[in-house]
Amino acid sequence: MKTLTVIAGFVALAAAPAMAQSPQVAQGKKLFQQKCAVCHVAPDAATQAARVGPSLKGVIGRKAGTSPTFPRYSAAMKKHGAVWTEANLDKYLENPRAVVKGTTMAFVGLKQPAERAAVIAYLKSAK
Numbered sequence: 001m002k003t004l005t006v007i008a009g010f011v012a013l014a015a016a017p018a019m020a021q022s023p024q025v026a027q028g029k030k031l032f033q034q035k036c037a038v039c040h041v042a043p044d045a046a047t048q049a050a051r052v053g054p055s056l057k058g059v060i061g062r063k064a065g066t067s068p069t070f071p072r073y074s075a076a077m078k079k080h081g082a083v084w085t086e087a088n089l090d091k092y093l094e095n096p097r098a099v100v101k102g103t104t105m106a107f108v109g110l111k112q113p114a115e116r117a118a119v120i121a122y123l124k125s126a127k
Contacts, residue, residue, distance in 0.1 A: 021125070028122025031115055035107075043126035053105065059084050060124050064100075076102030086124070090116050 021029070032042060036056075041048055043057035054070030065078040080100045082088050092099045093116045095109045110116045 022121070024118050024121045025125045027115075028118035028120070028125075031110070031119050032122055035110070036119070039105075039107075043123055056123055057126055060086060060089065060120075074100075074102060074104040076100050076104075086120050089120050089123070093119060 029042075029044075032040075039052040040054065040056050041051055043055065043059070048055040048057050048069065050067070050070045050072075054067040054073075062084055064080045064082050064084060065073040067073075077100055080103075084092075090113075093110050096103055096105050096107055110119065
């Protein structure tokens with residue numbers, strides 16, 4: 001029995017780094033819950049059904065306006081068509097309406113660079 005306890009302890013210690021989030025990712029998750037979750041399902045949620053906005057799981061590297069589970073993109077977002085890189089997301093999250101003129105996303109943006117970086121880190125972590 002003592003051997004099983006020791007083995008279980010080693011397994012838990014080995015798994016701990018994989019389960020831990022960086023402080024930036026944790027902050028990004030908190031910001032996402034406060035500012036984004038009203039319209040978007042969390043990218044690490046078990047169910048990825050669209051809400052008012054599309055699921056953001058796998059958004060980094062995806063072409064704008066192309067999530068197959070979201071049929072309601074604005075014409076402006078479909079036309080925008082850029083691939084969402086970290087740099088593109090940073091600009092967009094700062095001021096969505098300036099980057100995609102005519103977007104229907106009713107979000108004023110995240111003005112603080114550290115907040116944008118944290119949200120992007122969270123999105124990137126939830127593949």
